[in-house]
Amino acid sequence: xxxxxxxxxxxxxxxxxRSAQAALVHGNMPMIYRVAYRMxxxxxEAEDVTQETFLRAWKALPNWKPEAKxxxxxxxxxxxxxxxxxxxxxxxxxxxxxxxxxxxxxxxQQLASKQALSDINAQIASLPDRQREALILSALEGMGNKxxxxxxxxxxxxxxxxxxxxxxxLRTVLFDRTGEEIE
Amino acid sequence: MKGPMxxxxxxxxxxxxxxxxxxxxxxxxxxxxxxxxEADPDFFSKALEKAQSLDSExxxxxxPNVPLGLADAVLANAPDRATxxxxxxxxxxxxPQEFQLPVGAxxxxxxxxxxxxxxYAGGADFDAHFDSGSAYIxxxxxxxxDWLNSMEEGQ
Numbered sequence: 001x002x003x004x005x006x007x008x009x010x011x012x013x014x015x016x017x018r019s020a021q022a023a024l025v026h027g028n029m030p031m032i033y034r035v036a037y038r039m040x041x042x043x044x045e046a047e048d049v050t051q052e053t054f055l056r057a058w059k060a061l062p063n064w065k066p067e068a069k070x071x072x073x074x075x076x077x078x079x080x081x082x083x084x085x086x087x088x089x090x091x092x093x094x095x096x097x098x099x100x101x102x103x104x105x106x107x108x109q110q111l112a113s114k115q116a117l118s119d120i121n122a123q124i125a126s127l128p129d130r131q132r133e134a135l136i137l138s139a140l141e142g143m144g145n146k147x148x149x150x151x152x153x154x155x156x157x158x159x160x161x162x163x164x165x166x167x168x169x170l171r172t173v174l175f176d177r178t179g180e181e182i183e
Numbered sequence: 184m185k186g187p188m189x190x191x192x193x194x195x196x197x198x199x200x201x202x203x204x205x206x207x208x209x210x211x212x213x214x215x216x217x218x219x220x221e222a223d224p225d226f227f228s229k230a231l232e233k234a235q236s237l238d239s240e241x242x243x244x245x246x247p248n249v250p251l252g253l254a255d256a257v258l259a260n261a262p263d264r265a266t267x268x269x270x271x272x273x274x275x276x277x278x279p280q281e282f283q284l285p286v287g288a289x290x291x292x293x294x295x296x297x298x299x300x301x302x303y304a305g306g307a308d309f310d311a312h313f314d315s316g317s318a319y320i321x322x323x324x325x326x327x328x329d330w331l332n333s334m335e336e337g338q
Contacts, residue, residue: 016264025257030249037247047253054257061262120240139202139241145209156209164200171237 014061039082134162189215203234
């Protein structure tokens with residue numbers, strides 16, 4: 001672990017230190033992009049959100065108060081930008097999300113796998129916004145419950161409620177597809 | 184030291200909320216939840232299986248790759264060292280260049296000292312008084328009264 005604290009890094013980045021800025025970007029940008037992409041299901045829009053998040057970060061850094069981790073702050077900004085975009089347009093859910101092709105599978109298996117991913121992606125996309133945010137942050141990004149709640153601006157208890165409902169909704173997809181009784 | 188006990192219902196809740204992997208459960212409840220599951224695995228097995236099937240689906244979702252060049256584009260908008268405004272000390276108003284500060288301070292103190300001593304000593308008369316005083320100091324055998332008299336005569 002680096003001896004340089006996040007606050008040192010932010011102070012240096014705010015003063016124009018290129019290596020500190022690069023460390024801040026490389027340490028946080030992938031997560032911000034992934035969250036934005038998962039929220040918006042659009043590469044270009046996710047890039048816009050990522051760029052805008054860091055534009056705001058560069059402006060905020062000179063007056064940075066270490067009340068929150070940079071990643072929490074940046075992710076909260078990104079989530080808000082995504083909410084704004086989602087309010088402006090209702091995205092068309094992807095019929096064919098990008099997927100890896102597993103050459104070891106038979107065509108039938110590949111089709112079934114594609115169908116499964118399509119189902120789960122479509123189901124995640126069709127979740128209510130807050131449930132989707134909670135699931136993306138917690139289950140897909142592996143964020144701790146306190147940080148995920150801070151990003152969303154809610155309590156841990158509220159986060160748990162959203163996560164529970166999101167997972168229950170997703171389990172119905174499994175039930176429909178496999179015929180297995182889930183609940 | 185034992186923490187607060189966790190109930191079986193709460194463990195079922197944790198599985199329903201965070202999934203089957205203990206690593207995803209809140210840190211404060213993880214150990215006790217695991218202990219409770221180990222104590223009665225059959226009771227939790229069905230809930231764990233259900234959660235596991237969803238976890239498996241979620242883990243198969245492709246992780247979006249960050250587009251090449253995005254980091255460079257983000258960094259291109261970062262503040263440059265040359266354009267970052269620096270906070271100026273108020274003394275910079277008087278001493279815009281740092282190296283001039285000690286030189287300026289020394290010159291200022293010399294000027295202030297010279298003016299103060301000149302005005303305090305009464306201008307040109309100080310020289311005459313000083314010379315007479317020197318004479319007194321140099322002749323320890325003469326008394327202070329003699330020196331004072333000579334001063335009065337001089338005036």
